[in-house]
Amino acid sequence: MDGKSTRPPTLDDALAALRRGEPIGLPTETVYGLAADAHDPVAVRRIYALKGRPSDHPLIVHVADALAASRWAGDWPEAAEALAEAFWPGPLTLILPRAANVPDEVTGGQDTVGLRVPAHPVAQALLRAFEGGVAAPSANRFGHISPTTAQHVRDEFGDAVPVVLDGGECEIGLESTIVDLSGETPRILRPGKISRPEIEAIIGPVAEGADGDSPRASGTLASHYAPRAQVEVLARAPLVARYKELQKRGQRVAALLRGQPFKDIEGEVLPADLAGYGHALYAALRRLDARGFEVLLAELPPHTAAWAAVNDRLRRASAPRDADGT
Template sequence: MKTKVFVARDNQIEEAELKEASAVIRSGGLVAFPTETVYGLGGDATNPEASRKIYAAKGRPSDNPLIVHIADFSQLEDIVAEVPQEARDLAEAFWPGPLTMILRKNEVIPYETTGGLDTVAIRMPSHPVARRFLQDSGCMIAAPSANISGRPSPTTAQHVWEDLQGKIEVLLDGGPVGIGIESTIVDLSEDQPMILRPGFITQEMLSQVLGQVGMDPGIASENSKKPPKAPGMRYRHYAPKADLTLVEGHMDQVIAKINALTGEAQVKGQSVGVLATAENQDAYIADHVIVIGQREDEAEIARHLFDVLRQFDTLGVDVIYSESFAAAGVGQAIMNRLLKAAGHKRIFV
């Protein structure tokens, strides 16, 4: 299969190219497209075969549910058993935007899309290319991140091309994304609203709308026996090819520990990469130090995270050591992704 690339200029796709991409979706094919969070790998959410193609292209476990992207709130009403007031309130506050809600599904969305669950994950993206594509196709589009399963999520069209060229019909190139980490997922199918994946929409922001919002303990679990209700809850995600370890503690001690570990690895002949903030980049002795951003600018760090992990792949390092980040706000989402990428390997100093 030859993958066609259609480039958006000023967030606009040529009409003929948009029509071709929409026709691919309606016929059961796959189209990668930009959202404000990461690039998504899209197929018709109501078509079981399209969902099976998504799992096959990514090499994704079939019990890992897909997120259904919609263009209008009325489409949510079409696919769920009931729309609780909490969903209406969150949509009013955060849609279009980087928030996914989990609700009880009806028969419109097949189990192939929900990973066999009776719930469905839904979000309304704000990226102009995504919105126009959804509207033109007339479809609700199931779209996990457009990468090989387990790899760092794609934040540029080049990342998608590296992983999926020849496996999908069309790639809509909208340039680098704005947020860089996947949407916050909140489960509204149980008695208490519960965050299943942290993101740019924080627990504090959700609580301002709904009151008390919990944080599911499964977020930090690698060994849960229960089916994952949301993407990223069980399986290792976002991982670079090299072995990644987080080092956490007072910054002076973190730097000293990373340098000690670097020296040990270099004696063994290993190439070492360090994921660092700008304030500390000159303190490290590693072969490759990549700056992820200013420590006080969490949005910048989130935006660069997956690209930095992919840069280490390009450099071919053997091991990576990373600074840690705040456990609140957007920092919580950053640490969630880094811990998943590291297989929960971290050192406290």
């Protein structure tokens, strides 16, 4: 594609860029990814450089179907087959022992690999035409808010990523559930739309959170998904009091409320339902951040299994920024 062209990039443009070793912006149902040929170590290193991502922080390989995924794994247990049949294509990443030919750049030097079959029709069309896997972390600078529109990706990278396929707003808006199947006990390393009860209904009991033997996984650092503004998560009454306190100090503060506005509180109101809230969260954080607020006060969501992914993302967005050097 001519870098000066104003026409939207096409699937052919994206395929050509991938085959040249260039990363592209790719829509999925969760968030937009920064995708490159997962079998090309040089192309994968370009992802790390663009994002400013530590080279030992592994990437997720996206493929067209479960058969393609199994070729990236050194072992394909019954639990992987059952979860793939239940949830793929969809917002589920499986961590499995890696196949011998998977580049270290993809795995962060570990002996495991993360695999996902996205459901977005644009991603599916590209993966089927490419006939390979793409490493595709979220298309944002490392540790920052994930993108849920093509414009978010363009805002993040500009001319550094000229090919961004526009698939509209991401349906889900939060990253995939990550399930580690590489150890003796299946573990959810990152919550997502597919909940623990749904997973346990397919493969039986699973643990939550990493243990000492768990591999490193995408999006699991203490500080992640963060705007430039400081984020605090509070129940509504303490949030209102904190808002007034910060205003009196002369700080620029905004609130992220759920379901109902509050008089004289500046900010955004997200839907009260889980699907609507998750879909809108990152875009709202980006809009408020772009307005230059110093502090964002997020109303505490329900503490239920269904809301685990939202609570996880808000907790990481509000963590101290030096928790992991980000």
